[in-house]
Amino acid sequence: MSKMTELIDQAEQDLLHTYNRFQVVFDHGEGVRLYDTEGKEYLDFCAGIAVHALGYGNEEYKSALKDQIDKITHTSNYYYNEPAIKAAASLKEITGLDRVFFTNSGAEAIEGAIKTARKYAYLKDGTTDHEIVAMEHSFHGRTMGALSITGTKSYRDPFLPMIGNIKYADYNDLESVKEKISDKTCAIVLETVQGEGGIHPADKDFIKGIREICNEKDILMILDEIQCGMGRSGKMFAYEHYGVKPDIVTLAKGLGCGVPVGAFLMTEKVADNSLKAGDHGTTYGGNPFATAAINAVLDQFKKLSVLKNVNEVGDYLEKKLLELKERYSCIKDVRGLGLIRGIEFDQDIKASDLCGKALEKGLVVVSASGNVMRLVPPLVIKKEHVDEMVKKLEECLNS
Ligand SMILES: *Cc1c(COP(=O)(O)O)cnc(C)c1O
Numbered sequence: 001m002s003k004m005t006e007l008i009d010q011a012e013q014d015l016l017h018t019y020n021r022f023q024v025v026f027d028h029g030e031g032v033r034l035y036d037t038e039g040k041e042y043l044d045f046c047a048g049i050a051v052h053a054l055g056y057g058n059e060e061y062k063s064a065l066k067d068q069i070d071k072i073t074h075t076s077n078y079y080y081n082e083p084a085i086k087a088a089a090s091l092k093e094i095t096g097l098d099r100v101f102f103t104n105s106g107a108e109a110i111e112g113a114i115k116t117a118r119k120y121a122y123l124k125d126g127t128t129d130h131e132i133v134a135m136e137h138s139f140h141g142r143t144m145g146a147l148s149i150t151g152t153k154s155y156r157d158p159f160l161p162m163i164g165n166i167k168y169a170d171y172n173d174l175e176s177v178k179e180k181i182s183d184k185t186c187a188i189v190l191e192t193v194q195g196e197g198g199i200h201p202a203d204k205d206f207i208k209g210i211r212e213i214c215n216e217k218d219i220l221m222i223l224d225e226i227q228c229g230m231g232r233s234g235k236m237f238a239y240e241h242y243g244v245k246p247d248i249v250t251l252a253k254g255l256g257c258g259v260p261v262g263a264f265l266m267t268e269k270v271a272d273n274s275l276k277a278g279d280h281g282t283t284y285g286g287n288p289f290a291t292a293a294i295n296a297v298l299d300q301f302k303k304l305s306v307l308k309n310v311n312e313v314g315d316y317l318e319k320k321l322l323e324l325k326e327r328y329s330c331i332k333d334v335r336g337l338g339l340i341r342g343i344e345f346d347q348d349i350k351a352s353d354l355c356g357k358a359l360e361k362g363l364v365v366v367s368a369s370g371n372v373m374r375l376v377p378p379l380v381i382k383k384e385h386v387d388e389m390v391k392k393l394e395e396c397l398n399s
Contacts (some may be wrong), residue, residue, distance in 0.1 A: 004037045007081050022359050029056025032378050032385055034364060038128050045377040045389050046364045050195070050227045050340065053254040054300050055378035061257065064296035077281060083291040091265060096245050099271035102263050102286030106226040106252030107141025109262040110282060113144045113164075113189070113248045116266060117220045117236045120274040121186035124218075130186035131165040133177060137369070139196035140189070141225055149189055151197070172202060174209040179211065180350040186222040189212070189246075192238035195227035195376075199335055199342025200368040207242040220247040220270060226262070227340070230254035231301060231379055232270070234338030254379075259293035301371065306379050314338035316383045317375070320390050328397055341375040342368055354396055363392040 001009075007025045007332070032055045034042045047053065054061055068083065075081050087099040103109045114132065121130040134140075134149035147155060148162035151171075156162055165184070170176040171194060181188075188210055194200040199337045212220040223246035228238040234253060235241055239249070247270050252262030266274070284290070301307070314337070321334040321341060333344040345351060351367030351374075358365050368374035377385070 007037065018070045022356060024359060031055050031057060032381050040362065042359070042362045042364045043385060043388055043392065045375050045381075046366050047376055047378045048258065048364060050232060050253045050376040052228060052257055053232070053379040054257050054297065054304075055380045058257075058300055060303070061293075061296045061300055064292055064299075065259070068289050068292035071288070074284065074287040076283070077286060081286075081288040081291070083288045083295055084286045087286075087291040087294040087298075090295065091251075091263060094298070095249055095265050097249060097265035097309045098268040100263055100265050100292060101275075101280065102261065103252070103282060103292070104260050104284050105123075105141070106224075106250065106262050106263060107143040107146040108282070108285070109226065109250035109252055109264040110140045110146040110149070110224065111143055112264045112275075113222045113250050114149070114187075115280055116248060116264070116270060116274045116290075117187035117189075117222065119279060120270055122221060122344060123273055126185075129165060129184055131167060131182060131184045133167050133169050133180045133185055133188045135171040135190045135194070136168050137171060137194060137197035137200075138189075138224075140191075140226075141195070157225070158385065171197070171200060172206045174206055177210060178213065181217070185219050186216070187222050189222040189224065191224045191226075191228065192242070193228035193233060193337060193340055195374070196338070196368055198344065198372040199340060199374055201233075201238070201335065201337055202242070204242055207239070207244055211244045213332055214247070222246060222248045222250070224250045226250055226252045227376070228337070231307050231310055232296075232338055232340045232376065234307065234314050236307065238337065255297065256290060256293040257297050259290050261290035261293060304380060309382075310338045310379050313381055313383055313386060314341075317341060317386050322387055324390060324393070327394075330397070336375075339375070339377055339379055339381070341372040343375070345371045345373070347371055356397040357399065358392060361395055363389060363396075365393075 004025050025037045026034050028035050032044050034044050058223050084106050091100050101112050136151040138151040140150050148166050151168050161266040167180040169180045179274050229251050248266045250264045325334050330346045334343050351371050366374050
């Protein structure tokens, strides 16, 4: 038995089986490539699901983390620390929002956003039956609050009851959102580009319409940019494509490029009228190690002109995917922005089966909903990697 098979057998005895994992143990990465424990090389178009924006082995990122380990990794939120102060100032600048709370994951950022919205509404009228409008086919995470606003019934049903007073509207259907709004609505929450739901960017009218409704009724607009944010769409945050600003934004995934860290940010108005000392907290959130990672990531984004690369290579990827669609009738649609792209196949094609085949051919990709393949590579890939990916994908489609 190979070492890899042994490891997988061991894993299946010990780990809770909450994932049907692909039969590979990754060992290390270099640039945009991954290597398994047998030494086999893979081209990575998954990036740990939109996490490794900088790819693998960025020297300055690594040495910033090592330096921080030598200094201190954790204090407590009872005290200040310099990396967090710096990261907060940077995030304010790039989001255009005013106050930051650091978390350890995306789901926790969502939990914080929900609490902020509820407290904001509570301080206005003193009642406790406020509602949130979320979207069908959305994904916001697996904790109870995040799950409650996740628009996939099968994810929620075994864990009922959810947190109360959530209504689900249809994405990109403003009338459906209007129908769900009542005097009790405190927030509308959506992904600027739906990720898990199959890579669906919001329509301009939809986002702008929601912004108008929120302005008119003093409802908080929460944009979940955990997957599509941090440069992935070609702008630092996808909402910049729409000329709107949310009241609250949630971030994670690419934010730490592998160090578990998330954040939610809000306007000064929301901050002044919501969470106060004692209302929210976290042991690890915003610790100097995690926030040093954010600082190193943002530093590298500037130095490597990551956004410029996303736009150039993203346009090229779009062109190549459209050509692929012309050649293969099983491809129904290709869509997305920058370096978050989806390939929708015929209903009877399971995207995860194709991902398994791709893995055999040395290409790492994941699915998003049943028949959509999701491409969320490191943001530092080059055009030649797109060509290589297309070639491998064609081999899978031909077989
Ligand atoms: C991944 C994801 C989350 C959840 O993040 P975790 O870090 O897994 O908790 C929430 N929202 C969106 C849009 C995501 O893609």
